[in-house]
Amino acid sequence: MAFSNIENSEKLEIIKIAIVDNEDFQDNEIWKEAFKTLSDKENEDRLFDTKYTTEEEAKQLLQDGEIVGYMKLEEKPKVIVQSSGINETILKQVTEEITQNSEIVSNLAENQIKKEMTAGNYTIDYEKIYKDILEMTQNQEANIENISNSNLSYTMIEFYTLIAMACLYGGILGMVAINQNLANMSHNGKRVSVAPTTKGKVVLSSILAAYLVQLIGLALLFVYTVFVLKVDYGTNLPFIILLGAVGSLAGLSIGLAIGTLLKTNENVKTGIVISVTMLGCFLSGMMGITMKYIVDTNLPIVNKINPASMITDGFYSLYYYDTFDRFFFNVASLLAFAIIMMILSYTSLRKQKFERL
Amino acid sequence: MNNIIEIKNLTKQYKELKAINGLSLEVKEGEILGLLGPNGSGKSTTINCILSLLNFSEGEIKIFGKEMKPDSYDIKAKLGVVFQDVAVFEELTVQENIDYFCGLYIKDKAKRKQYIDEAIELVGLEEFRKFYPKQLSGGLLRRLNIACGIAHKPKLIFLDEPTVAVDPQSRNNILDGIKKLRNQGATIVYTTHYMEEVEIICDRIIILDKGKVLATGTADELKELAKIEEKVTVEVNHLEDKQIQQIKKIEQVDEVTYNGNILLVTYKKGKNNLVDLMEHLKKEEIKYNKIYSERPTLNDVFLELTGKELRD
Numbered sequence: 178m179a180f181s182n183i184e185n186s187e188k189l190e191i192i193k194i195a196i197v198d199n200e201d202f203q204d205n206e207i208w209k210e211a212f213k214t215l216s217d218k219e220n221e222d223r224l225f226d227t228k229y230t231t232e233e234e235a236k237q238l239l240q241d242g243e244i245v246g247y248m249k250l251e252e253k254p255k256v257i258v259q260s261s262g263i264n265e266t267i268l269k270q271v272t273e274e275i276t277q278n279s280e281i282v283s284n285l286a287e288n289q290i291k292k293e294m295t296a297g298n299y300t301i302d303y304e305k306i307y308k309d310i311l312e313m314t315q316n317q318e319a320n321i322e323n324i325s326n327s328n329l330s331y332t333m334i335e336f337y338t339l340i341a342m343a344c345l346y347g348g349i350l351g352m353v354a355i356n357q358n359l360a361n362m363s364h365n366g367k368r369v370s371v372a373p374t375t376k377g378k379v380v381l382s383s384i385l386a387a388y389l390v391q392l393i394g395l396a397l398l399f400v401y402t403v404f405v406l407k408v409d410y411g412t413n414l415p416f417i418i419l420l421g422a423v424g425s426l427a428g429l430s431i432g433l434a435i436g437t438l439l440k441t442n443e444n445v446k447t448g449i450v451i452s453v454t455m456l457g458c459f460l461s462g463m464m465g466i467t468m469k470y471i472v473d474t475n476l477p478i479v480n481k482i483n484p485a486s487m488i489t490d491g492f493y494s495l496y497y498y499d500t501f502d503r504f505f506f507n508v509a510s511l512l513a514f515a516i517i518m519m520i521l522s523y524t525s526l527r528k529q530k531f532e533r534l
Numbered sequence: 535m536n537n538i539i540e541i542k543n544l545t546k547q548y549k550e551l552k553a554i555n556g557l558s559l560e561v562k563e564g565e566i567l568g569l570l571g572p573n574g575s576g577k578s579t580t581i582n583c584i585l586s587l588l589n590f591s592e593g594e595i596k597i598f599g600k601e602m603k604p605d606s607y608d609i610k611a612k613l614g615v616v617f618q619d620v621a622v623f624e625e626l627t628v629q630e631n632i633d634y635f636c637g638l639y640i641k642d643k644a645k646r647k648q649y650i651d652e653a654i655e656l657v658g659l660e661e662f663r664k665f666y667p668k669q670l671s672g673g674l675l676r677r678l679n680i681a682c683g684i685a686h687k688p689k690l691i692f693l694d695e696p697t698v699a700v701d702p703q704s705r706n707n708i709l710d711g712i713k714k715l716r717n718q719g720a721t722i723v724y725t726t727h728y729m730e731e732v733e734i735i736c737d738r739i740i741i742l743d744k745g746k747v748l749a750t751g752t753a754d755e756l757k758e759l760a761k762i763e764e765k766v767t768v769e770v771n772h773l774e775d776k777q778i779q780q781i782k783k784i785e786q787v788d789e790v791t792y793n794g795n796i797l798l799v800t801y802k803k804g805k806n807n808l809v810d811l812m813e814h815l816k817k818e819e820i821k822y823n824k825i826y827s828e829r830p831t832l833n834d835v836f837l838e839l840t841g842k843e844l845r846d
Contacts, residue, residue: 360587364621368682370604371585372638373611528604530589533548534582 191226192264195238195247198229202250207279212248215271224271248272336408337492338463340417343398344424345457345485347391348450351432354387355380355522356443359436361531376526380437380519384429391425413495420491420508427484427511428454430518437522440531454485461486487511535562538690538721539584544593546579546745553579554590554745561690561723566716568736569725570832572842576745577725578618581692584723585615597690611639614688614720618695620679622667628678629654629663632685639686653685656711673704680708684715691715693724697731709735729832741836748839753832760830760838762788764807768797768815769824777818784814797822 196202196212203209214220216227228238235247239259246258246268256272258265289306356362358379360370369379399418402408410417432450439446461483462469469489472480480486491507498504539561546554554576561567569577582588584595586604595602597609622631632650640646654660657677667675680696693712697705712735716722726732732739733753741748741756749756773792781797782790786804790797801807808827815822837843 364617364619365623367587367617367619368615368621368635369638370587371610371613371615372635373607374638375607376605530586530604532589534587 190264191223192267193226193228193244194268195228195230195235195244197232197235197247197249199232199250201252205250205279207282208250208254208275211275211278224267333408334466336402337417337489338458339402340395340398340421341424341461341463341485341488341492342454342458343395344391344421344488345428345431345454347387347394347425347428348432348435348454349447350387350391351384351429352436352443352446352450353432354383355433355436356446358383361440361534362436362443367534377523380433380523380526384426384433384519387429387432388426391429392422395421395425416495416501416504417492420488420495420504420511423508423511423515424484424488424491426515427487427518430515430522431484433522434518437525437529457483457485461489463489481510482514484511484514487514535564537561538563538598539723540594540596541580541584542594544580544583544590544595546576546583546588546590552745554583557593557742557745557747559740559747559750561721562738563721564716564719565737566712566722566724566735568732568739569723569742570727570729570732570739570836571725571742572727572836575727575742577727577742578694579745580742581615581694581723581725585613585692612689614684614686614691616680616683616691616693616696618698620667620675622675622678622682624667627664627666628659628670628681631667631678632681635682636685639688649685649687653681656684656714657681658707658711671701671704673700676700677704677708677711680711684720687718687720689720691720691722693722695726696724697726697728705731729836733832739832741832741839743836743840749835756832756835757830760834761802762800762830762834763803764801765828765830765834766799766801766808766811767824767826767828768799768811768822769795770797770820770822771795773797773820777820780818781811781814784810786810 212225212227215223216225217223228235228244230238230247232247232249235244235249235257238244239247239257245262245264246256248268249255249257254272254276256269258268286306293306357365358369359366399421403410431453435446435450435453439449458464459468460472460479462472463485469480469486472486480490487507487510491504491511494503494507495501537560539559541557541559544554544557545552557576557580559567569580571577579588583590583593584597584602586595586602586606597606598612600606600609602609623634626634629650632653633646636646636649636653640649654663657680659674659677659681662670662674662678667678670678676696676698680693683693684691696712697708700708709731712722712724724732724736736753738750738752739756740750749759770792778790778792778797781787781799786801786807788800788802790799792798799807799811808825812825815825833843
């Protein structure tokens with residue numbers, strides 16, 4: 178694939194850390210096992226290069242800049258870092274995740290022990306129970322990793338982003354098409370405005386004309402990515418095309434609505450269409466997936482009405498979920514969005530008079 | 535005759551500026567009404583308000599006895615509009631352009647084909663059917679613009695300065711075409727700042743300035759508003775002040791001006807003014823190159839009403 182090297186350059190570097198090898202850590206199988214796996218030298222994708230030290234040695238290593246931070250397990254795990262950065266953040270997040278997982282494992286073990294006792298078995302092998310559960314959770318993690326690695330790569334996300342942006346930039350076409358029918362935007366628009374053509378027909382014909390052009394553009398994009406860039410969309414290609422087609426309609430409808438609702442010149446309208454599209458893309462995480470997480474967490478309504486988010490979410494859902502429920506929910510949401518925009522445009526156009534031409 | 539258009543107290547304001555100021559007028563069935571006024575007098579704004587393209591602050595507009603609104607499709611079906619700016623598709627030929635715009639009104643293909651042929655003949659574009667707009671001269675493009683606006687045989691036609699920047703041949707062709715349309719039964723509202731055109735084709739003229747109606751009537755009725763009866767222009771190489779004063783004393787002379795080599799003598803009334811002036815010049819041995827007499831024009835009327843020229 179043309180962009181295969183992108184992923185190699187994007188691989189994370191191995192983070193040098195230290196673990197305070199105290200009694201608490203030694204007594205906790207979950208923590209020991211987790212860091213052992215994450216620092217396994219035989220695994221080329223390992224996350225950490227871990228040194229097991231005393232607290233004094235860890236402090237010294239941190240001061241000397243040999244490690245980015247160290248973890249000390251007491252009642253609760255404690256991460257000590259000297260500065261903030263990506264590596265330090267990763268160490269903190271991994272520690273938090275292990276904490277959560279260890280709670281799950283403890284709960285599962287507790288339940289298993291209760292079950293054994295209820296069944297009248299009082300000779301319980303605690304070590305075996307913990308080991309079984311750990312193995313089970315580790316296997317699950319391995320399975321999840323396997324699925325995502327084989328199908329969804331960083332490069333593919335880039336292509337989905339490109340497709341989504343191409344869909345939304347159809348807004349410019351929608352705006353140009355409706356401008357041809359607006360008396361304040363073009364000479365031909367004046368003629369159309371005084372003709373007995375109903376505004377519903379005007380909106381529909383504008384969107385169909387623009388949609389045809391947009392679909393041709395989208396088809397060319399797919400042809401280019403499949404045959405020139407050798408992108409493998411796998412078995413999901415028909416669904417990707419469907420989402421692209423519906424996303425394009427939503428993109429066009431944004432341009433249509435902005436073109437109709439705003440009574441300003443074409444340059445300003447173009448600027449607004451581009452700004453709205455870019456903002457939607459930014460909030461949907463197209464320029465950095467963290468933004469989608471932030472918006473989803475703090476202002477979920479924004480991404481629920483953001484077509485860019487619906488498109489990206491639709492693409493991701495094709496890979497993250499076995500069923501198509503979420504995918505078709507996004508397709509339906511995009512259709513609903515497009516219809517609402519078209520109705521808004523029609524309503525505004527129906528009684529429209531201008532202050533000046 | 536029935537009133538096709540009735541406008542009462544129309545006012546259109548752009549912030550502080552009143553583009554139309556309490557304008558009232560009627561257009562009668564079958565007439566060609568000329569809206570005459572300088573640039574910025576409110577002619578196009580009036581048309582755009584009538585067509586419900588522009589908002590207006592006050593007033594009432596009725597077409598065919600009904601209030602005109604943006605969704606008055608029944609009224610719009612009977613209208614034809616030729617805007618000042620050429621509105622055609624560059625990608626379509628002459629015939630295709632007319633077909634497209636006529637198709638907004640006429641769905642029957644056979645009928646439309648007949649109408650297109652008639653429109654092409656009316657504006658004299660038979661030889662240019664397959665031409666694209668960019669291949670046409672300014673005058674031919676204006677003719678195409680008219681054909682696109684009238685091909686569907688509307689009952690009421692608005693022509694907004696259709697002859698701006700066209701050659702004399704195209705202008706004559708356009709004016710002949712407009713007369714033919716009226717003869718076919720259409721009512722026409724024609725805006726221009728060319729007074730000669732309204733004199734040639736309009737049955738009735740409304741003179742507009744600063745969004746107000748200054749005068750209404752036929753060309754002859756309007757000319758009666760001018761104080762002068764006759765205007766004699768003489769090309770004289772040299773004149774003394776004394777000689778000018780003597781000319782002023784000739785019977786019936788109203789005003790005498792001498793600018794450059796042009797002597798302009800106006801008369802309030804009287805007959806044989808030209809002969810009297812020629813005899814006086816001969817007697818005083820004043821040599822001249824050209825001399826001619828004119829009846830007052832609409833420009834003189836406008837000058838009389840506003841103190842400025844129509845084309846100022």
